[in-house]
Amino acid sequence: MNRNHMGSKRRAKMFIQKERMKAGYDVQKDLRRSHKSWKLLAAALGACVLLSACGTTESSDQREQPSAEQTSSASPAAENTNKEETNSAEEDVMITPEHFIDTLMNGSKEDIYNQMSPELKETISLEEFKTSVDSFTEGVTSWEQVTKVKMNNLMEHSWKDQTGTRGIQAYFAEDHQIDGLLIQPLEKHEETDKSFTKTEFQFPMKGEWFVFWGGNDVMSNYHYAHETQRYAVDIIRTKEDSSYQGEAAVNENYYAFGEPLYAAADGTVVEVKNDIPDNTPGVMNAEEPAGNVVVIDHGNGEYSITAHLKEGSAAVKTGDKVKQGDLIGQLGNSGNSSEAHLHFQVSDGPDLFTSRSVQIRWADQSQVLTRGNTFQGLPE
Structure with missing residues (x-):
């Protein structure tokens, strides 16, 4: 199997996150027992996870979930089985991302189901899928x-309905197999969406970066569902639509790994963790969700949390006074992280899991840190 094909298959497994996938499987079990409406699918129809990152403790339901690396659900054996099961009628139908919504609303749901990965089909039957989608899309006009x-x-497409209260995300491999599917209600938090930090922050890295998770809805930013991480962003570095080159299981092959991190604003360092080993990409450390971390008190009850630092790279210690732009460490892959990336947020307290996340006021208002956008950090 060539690297690109293997990469697409592994990556389909990390876009949505293990905790969400677990919730999706639990929901499917309930659905089989009760045959109720789409609301029972709440968390997910799918089993694909793409950047799995920080989060919370094992017992919490707020685990972070970014990673561009590992995305595929199917092993070579599973892929072969799937191909063997594909009959000639199915081969004649190919649902592309561009036609997915129209097919879901007006076409054959069976065609969509036939294009799902074996893992997805294991979570829900065809009849349950049809019933759930019909209930979910009732009343939707656009x-x-x-x-x-x-x-x-891996290609991700997501949509919201005309009311902004329902959302669909679909993940397609290069051969258009549907490796992940998520349908869910959407909730807005308008009051906190409009409340920004008093401190003005600069992005804490140099050069060009890609927003893996960021924005004010759960489709753009899975953190948004959780008050403690609602306005967090997960950032990776990419080249030619990839976050790494060569072997996916090597940290040094990720473009973001080892990149310097800087203080986003003046403040006092109140917490440093520096001794947590970096993970092998795809293997996460749920015992230490944030991994190596630097927390800075910027005054006004605002604390920046820079997580997943490289082991031993912290350049500051607790009590240090820092100026905006001072080196604080290097980006790594420690904690509940599936690949090298930056988790950055500002909270109203120093603890990642008990404080509330606050919308960040960035110094450069011309750039929007929402999912899928590329932006310029500090000048190199």
Whole structure:
């Protein structure tokens, strides 16, 4: 199997996150027992996870979930089985991302189901899928595309309905197999969406970066569902729609790994963790969700949390006074992280899991840190 194909298959497994996938499987079990409406699908129809990152403790339901690396659900054996099961009628039908919504609303749901990965089919039957989708889309008159992202040979498309209260995300491999599917209600938090930090922050890295998770809805930013991480962003570095080159299981092959991190604003360092080993990409450390971390008190009850630093790279210690732009460490892959990336947020307290996330006021208002966008950090 060539690297690109293997990469697309592994990556389909990390876009949505293990905790969400677990919730999706639990929901499917309930659905089989009760045959109720789409609301029972709440968390997910799918089993694909793409950047799995920080989050919370094992017992919490707020685990973070970014990663562009590992995305595929199917092993070579599973892929062969799937191909063997594909009959000639199915081969004649190919649902592309561009036609997915129209097919879901007006075409054959069976065609969509036939294009799902074996893992997805294991979570829900065809009849349950049809019933759930019919209930979910009842009353919907139109869909607006929210994201269209290609990363590591996996394509993500997401849409919200005309009321902004229902959303669909679909993940396609290069051969158009549907490796992940998520339908869910959408909730807005308008009051906190409009409340920004008093401190003005600069992005804490140099050069060009890609927003893997960021924005004010759960389709653009899975953190948004959780008050403690609602306005967090997960950032990776990419080249030619990929976050790494060569072997996917090597940290040094990720473009973001080892990149310097800087203080986003003046303040006092109140917490440093520096001794947590970096993960092998795809293997996460749920015992230490944030991994190596630097927390800075910027005054006004605002604390920046820079997580997933490289082991031993912290350049500051607790009590240090820092100026905006001072070196604080290097980006790594420690904690509940599936690949090298930056988790950055500002909270109203120093603890990642008990404080509330606050919308960040960035110094450069011309750039929007929402999912799928590329932006310029500090000048190199």
